[in-house]
Amino acid sequence: MNILIQHGRVIDPANHIDAQHDLYIADGKIVAIDQAPSGFKANQTIDASGLVVAPGLVDLSVRLREPGFEYKATLNSELQAAAAGGVTSLACPPDTEPTLDEPGLVEMLKYRAKKLNLAHVYPFGALTRQLEGKTLTEMCELTEAGCVGFTQADHPIIDTQVLWRACEYAATFGYTLFLRAEDPYLAKDGVAHDGEVASRLGLKGIPAAAESLALASLLRIARETGTRLHIQRLSTAEGVELVRQAKQQGQAVTADVSTQHLHLTELDIGFFNTQTHLRPPLRTQRDQYALCEGLKDGTIDAICSDHSPVDDDAKLLPFAEAETGASAVELLLPLTLKWANNTQQTLSDAIARITIMPATIMGIPAGSLTVGQCADVVIFNPDEYRKVEAQHLKSQGKNTPFLNMELAGKVHYTLVEGLITYSTL
16 A cells, blocks of 8 residues: 655654655655655545644553553554554553463464554563562563563562662663652652642642652662663652762663643542542642653653553542542653643644654654654644644543533544544534
């Protein structure tokens, strides 16, 4: 299938392209930009006039809920949601049931995702067996099965000797550890940021120090062992500053932030709005500002959706008992554009944070429109608004704090390996 995408504004931060060009696709690959290759005849032409043509989005954290939690979401429903959001490559955490700590489980997940052919799925392997923080997994075997990194998801490693050994092992083989910084004792039973809002609502708080103390320990161990470390979902101003200092000292560390934490604060909890019950919790306005500025100056490298669909019943419980998480993969693009607009960043800068930068962090061949690469493409209108409505979300989980909001950045087409996986037509 030969596809011509014409008259669009091609934005490819990886190759420093931002101009009106035609894009030529053949046999699932990008074969040319601007000038048609010799003998090219299009089987299908997409008119992208007034639209942006960009690399397919890359998301660093999408819970697909399979295997084990199909009542929350299915592989098919969440990959459909990814396609609707323009996401063509995604990483999924290992906190499934059973846990992704065996090569066979990883291979099965990749096989099922490949059959659906809606997005490239890159699993993170569990760093420890059953995510219990006690015994290291066989990282070499999991890598051979298709894992692109290792994580504990939201499960801490309390024993620092185990963490030290994990870092030594990862450093020896060049693996990246994707870890979230949170002291389990300071965060125990907490459900909101430890501040005025939590006190007023009678909710047990999680102090900002829970992140900064754990992060300081992670950074020190990674530095001592020479481990390449990626910090997942920063949420505090102190955390941003610690990462900034580590980078200035030349440490091999990267970081991401979720779309929710770029736009929401503890004040959005309102009167116990369980849609805002997230992990890490929403922080103060000062923290939100620091996250936005850290992303702007490059301290934070990428934006992720932290997509975590849950069933409706789990969000209808009292705030402290409700399950954490938000369905967010379909909103990754519009919320990233909103951040760029708020901080006066260019469209190219915004797209880089959700394409080439996360792809580079994971070490995968994605996030660009380089000739010869897989034709993973998103075509969208950055100025077209849509209302976020539960019935229109493709995800099985309808839980998002942004319900009924008008957001700009409507996806018109998503292509994976030259095949149209989503279209508004």
